[in-house]
Amino acid sequence: MTDILDLPDWRCLDKRQDDAGTELHVEYTIDPDFCLKCGVVGNLYKHGFTNTTYLDCPMWGRPVRLLAKVRRYKCRDCSGTFLQPLEAIDAARRMTIRALEYIQQQSMRDTFQRVSEHLGCDEKTVRNVANEYIEGKDDGYRPYLPEWIGLDETHLNKVMRAIITDVKARKPIDMLPDRDKSTLRRWFGQFRDRSHVKGLAIDMWAPYRDVAAELFPNLPVVIDKFHVVKMANSCVERSRIRLGKAQGKKVNLAWKRSKALIRMRLRDLNDKQRFNLDMWLDNEPDMAAAYRLKERLFDIYDKPKAEAIKDYDSFANDVPASLKADFHELTRAMKNWRKEILNYFDHPITNAYTESLNGVAKVANRMGRGYSFEVIRARILFNDRKPSARQLRAQRAAQPTAAQETMRCCDLCKGLFYVAEVETFSLEHFLPKDKSLPLKYPEMLVVCNLCNSRSHKSFEV
Numbered sequence: 001m002t003d004i005l006d007l008p009d010w011r012c013l014d015k016r017q018d019d020a021g022t023e024l025h026v027e028y029t030i031d032p033d034f035c036l037k038c039g040v041v042g043n044l045y046k047h048g049f050t051n052t053t054y055l056d057c058p059m060w061g062r063p064v065r066l067l068a069k070v071r072r073y074k075c076r077d078c079s080g081t082f083l084q085p086l087e088a089i090d091a092a093r094r095m096t097i098r099a100l101e102y103i104q105q106q107s108m109r110d111t112f113q114r115v116s117e118h119l120g121c122d123e124k125t126v127r128n129v130a131n132e133y134i135e136g137k138d139d140g141y142r143p144y145l146p147e148w149i150g151l152d153e154t155h156l157n158k159v160m161r162a163i164i165t166d167v168k169a170r171k172p173i174d175m176l177p178d179r180d181k182s183t184l185r186r187w188f189g190q191f192r193d194r195s196h197v198k199g200l201a202i203d204m205w206a207p208y209r210d211v212a213a214e215l216f217p218n219l220p221v222v223i224d225k226f227h228v229v230k231m232a233n234s235c236v237e238r239s240r241i242r243l244g245k246a247q248g249k250k251v252n253l254a255w256k257r258s259k260a261l262i263r264m265r266l267r268d269l270n271d272k273q274r275f276n277l278d279m280w281l282d283n284e285p286d287m288a289a290a291y292r293l294k295e296r297l298f299d300i301y302d303k304p305k306a307e308a309i310k311d312y313d314s315f316a317n318d319v320p321a322s323l324k325a326d327f328h329e330l331t332r333a334m335k336n337w338r339k340e341i342l343n344y345f346d347h348p349i350t351n352a353y354t355e356s357l358n359g360v361a362k363v364a365n366r367m368g369r370g371y372s373f374e375v376i377r378a379r380i381l382f383n384d385r386k387p388s389a390r391q392l393r394a395q396r397a398a399q400p401t402a403a404q405e406t407m408r409c410c411d412l413c414k415g416l417f418y419v420a421e422v423e424t425f426s427l428e429h430f431l432p433k434d435k436s437l438p439l440k441y442p443e444m445l446v447v448c449n450l451c452n453s454r455s456h457k458s459f460e461v
């Protein structure tokens with residue numbers, strides 16, 4: 001049987017609601033059997049009690065406090081008095097251990113301010129818990145050098161930071177304060193033995209290639225497919241915007257609405273979409289040419305290497321003069337990074353995980369404006385989540401999934417959780433029909449595991 005407290009050996013005596021949240025009157029049911037002062041067993045008697053308030057995890061959208069009736073004992077042997085030792089409580093921080101863990105988890109995902117609002121505590125409390133958590137994690141953290149190194153970057157607090165990943169394991173290994181050569185040299189320099197490294201997957205940032213050539217001569221450096229096709233998509237988009245503007249407001253808006261069509265592969269369009277695309281491109285030779293160039297670039301990746309190289313090398317020449325400017329970014333990159341892009345055909349590894357990680361960093365960045373580099377780094381490295389099957393599929397399709405999209409907000413505690421950590425229930429599943437709710441709730445609730453075990457069919461004390 002579940003209860004609202006859901007703490008072993010604790011009993012809930014009463015429940016009060018006020019504007020500040022829910023107060024549960026509780027007691028711990030286990031008496032100590034020996035004196036904490038002298039150690040003598042079985043010679044204790046109860047000697048009144050004292051009330052102490054502890055912070056707990058939020059429930060039903062409100063902060064929860066536990067008002068604990070803590071017994072005092074006196075020893076017949078040494079006349080010493082002491083308070084009942086309590087399980088599941090962090091006495092120093094005056095909160096339940098699960099509240100502490102909740103803050104640790106949520107502070108890696110959400111802003112300190114929001115976490116403090118959900119719990120009904122000071123923002124400083126959240127910051128202190130988070131900083132201590134980060135320090136503890138950091139102390140035990142030793143980055144390693146993977147077989148396939150991923151090098152990418154993310155824009156954070158106005159600086160580009162390098163992110164190093166284990167490409168094969170799809171794991172972030174470290175985040176550096178910047179992406180300068182000296183910083184990278186120092187990071188790689190901590191590993192004396194680099195002989196097991198098989199190659200590097202980087203994005204098109206020349207210092208990455210330089211450092212790779214310096215420290216890993218003779219190893220393949222790969223620009224993965226994702227980075228190149230992404231560029232092709234943004235070139236077509238450039239054409240779409242430029243040509244659309246010239247068409248006047250109305251047509252431009254229609255083009256904007258249909259822009260998803262030109263992003264898609266021709267082979268993935270259904271009959272209706274294909275019809276709409278034809279309608280569009282039949283009358284727009286420049287737009288049609290831009291779309292064909294994009295498709296052609298994607299097609300290169302489906303071909304055997306020898307054929308692909310032929311197509312690759314004639315690509316720039318086949319860009320019509322009217323589209324040269326729109327496609328310049330791509331053709332220049334294809335020229336400057338030819339070797340690395342073509343290395344993909346021998347080593348079809350993808351650093352798409354770094355890209356989705358970039359999404360995490362960006363979200364973290366947006367949420368925590370002004371957060372220190374250390375906090376964001378911790379959020380990326382220590383937010384120990386396994387990618388779900390769906391996320392992995394998305395990554396394989398080289399479609400980076402923003403962390404936002406895969407996070408759900410628990411309707412009961414307002415915390416952020418990954419899809420695998422929540423379930424959906426109907427509201428009736430939790431509440432007797434005649435009970436009024438503290439807040440308005442939708443018919444279907446997204447609920448985290450903790451809230452589920454605490455609220456499940458047992459709203460009453």
Ligand SMILES: [Zn+2]
Pocket residue numbers: 035036037038039040075076077078079080
């Ligand atoms: Zn004693």
Ligand SMILES: [Zn+2]
Pocket residue numbers: 410411412413414415447448449450451452
């Ligand atoms: Zn919850």
